[in-house]
Amino acid sequence: MQAEIITIGDEILIGQIVDSNSAFISKELNKIGVSVYQITSIQDDSDHILDALATAGKRSSVVIITGGLGPTKDDVTKHTLCQFFDDKLVQDDAVLEHIEELFKKYISTPISDLNRKQALVPSKATVLHNANGTAPGLWMKKGDTAYVSLPGVPFEMKYLIQDQVLPKIISEYDRPHIFHRTIMTYGMGESAIADKIENWEDNLPSFVKLAYLPNLGRVRLRLTAKGADKQSLVDAVETEIKKLYKLIGDIIYGEEEEGTIENQVGKLLVQKNMSLATAESFTGGKIAEQITAIPGASTYFKGSIVSYATEAKIELLEVPENLITEHSVVSEEVAKAMAKNVKCKLDTDFSIATTGNAGPTKGDSNADVGTVYIAISTPKRTFAQKFTMGNSRERIVQRSVNKAFELLLKEILNF
């Protein structure tokens, strides 16, 4: 049982948007045991769409198509589907009623002929109700392959996948189980890890696959098991992971399925009924933003002082001016003072502080681009560490945010 995804629209092919729709759909399909064999992004062009539909249908039982179902003229998908299925467009009254209702409720402009045209669907299609928008999803069959066409707007596509497409696949297809666990490591390169676990890797059961996923100073190790019996997959992966902890337990900081490291920080803080604040300079609020992206963060996160300018460190965080003059604004001492002061001001148990230079120029501090200090304050102590994070602004910030959460997690585990 395998699926394919076809995304239609020039915006991906000219690099205007990143194809996050396919990542979402793939993840959801994997959860119900459907492997994705290929993702194909193509232009809004009839011949190309026809070719992609035919090719995908030869290989896969379900082909999910996103994009090209909007009301405007650059959308050719629906007409091409008619051509592919030798069908014609007919008006669906339920869809028309839904469109009229949405306009009455939410949209100030009057309903137009273009909007009404969205109620035209191929006569052979099963219509999938789109509660979040005016373009319906379409489910069509050719031979043994189901073709599912969805609008490209992420908010509408996500609803249709979760509420309409997945239940239909579950009810109509037998699927094997797929089970992933992903171990997150830090501080060791891909090849050094590979050397250490070579023997273990060579002896993995045949239905368990290992993948190395390196990024931004961390390597994730993903184990994937596939088979008919879910429990035996879970058990086999568990056994292998136990062996892995014996080999490289010192560089493992968690598992991706437990959530990101900031998720783990959050869970622990809730458990321990403890709280957190941040004082950010060059990370510019990104640590706070990643914390607050988690639903429920208000239970443990009080706030952040983003003291981007040196004067903000003095005014808002009350870092003593002479400390800055003496040690420079990018220094262990200033990082520690920021962490201590924000913890005190917001009366929290833990705090993170960052100060550094993310470039492109040397700025207030005269510190080299890439030099950063990360400070952690706990109920017991305050410390700061220096890091050199390379020379790309985006990387310096993201690696520092990652590192800050790592340092904090280790401390929280001790309480």
Added chain:
Amino acid sequence: MQAEIITIGDEILIGQIVDSNSAFISKELNKIGVSVYQITSIQDDSDHILDALATAGKRSSVVIITGGLGPTKDDVTKHTLCQFFDDKLVQDDAVLEHIEELFKKYISTPISDLNRKQALVPSKATVLHNANGTAPGLWMKKGDTAYVSLPGVPFEMKYLIQDQVLPKIISEYDRPHIFHRTIMTYGMGESAIADKIENWEDNLPSFVKLAYLPNLGRVRLRLTAKGADKQSLVDAVETEIKKLYKLIGDIIYGEEEEGTIENQVGKLLVQKNMSLATAESFTGGKIAEQITAIPGASTYFKGSIVSYATEAKIELLEVPENLITEHSVVSEEVAKAMAKNVKCKLDTDFSIATTGNAGPTKGDSNADVGTVYIAISTPKRTFAQKFTMGNSRERIVQRSVNKAFELLLKEILNF
């Protein structure tokens, strides 16, 4: 002259990562006049890779392959390339020397056989030097098609594209010009815009294409022109855009090529020598983070007070407690007080403040999920507006951040 991109690796097909590499490569290729015909994501599987290489080569002059060139065992790309080109791996001494040098400089673990194996390349390949990593890029020809294989680590791939691949394509291929401009609108739906500009759209020159790109309450209109003479493309698009401004100028807030709205805010503040601060509640630092992601933001951005908890609004922002009791923490009055106080504390010309409920529960305020207030304070006035942003946490935050920048931009334009 067209290209294709093939990304290899299960992580995209299981939805573990979003394929941002392809978006980057597409954008860069477009800049030099190379259209991308298709992007294909496939598994680390020899047969599937062989099939994708052959199919892409039939259609396109350049096929760029990313992923599957790391040191570890899950990488099959290099061996599959040998099979496809009927070639064998040989050691490249320059690559080996480079790997040894990188290890000496940056990596604490000793060099291993796995690392040394990265110096093995197909004998027919032209090696592309990878200054940022140990896996070299490979350029191989079959018939008229060039196959370019690059490592999947974004930092290494980006360097290879910009410093090695693009110059080689420019020197070896004749290319047409491709020219894009993207108009950003707000406050009107896709179909209402389409109705208004129907006549204009029908009369576009044949070499100019229009696309509608709706997302998060905004519709972007992209004009693409393609042809041999760059200046005539630029002129034709300019003429059409002037007409477009006459039709819908009231809902246009800028052009994507000028940068995002926060980029435009930044440019204007630098020009006017004015400054900005933010006070964020439910947006959790995301406004500050988007501002500081721009190099040079320190010229105009002083900092942010992320007052996530109600007590932080009182402690850090000195919002009067009785104001909160009287009007609720999610109110026009509190939003305005936050904006005024942060502007005063950080002594800036402008400020943004947000307070609202992004869910999932009602929280401190008892305000409905999706209810938000955005306040702007300028040298002349402070005002707040109420919005209802739906019920998805991520969307509520991102739409509010977008809206805040829109409101601020309009104000800055008046100074």
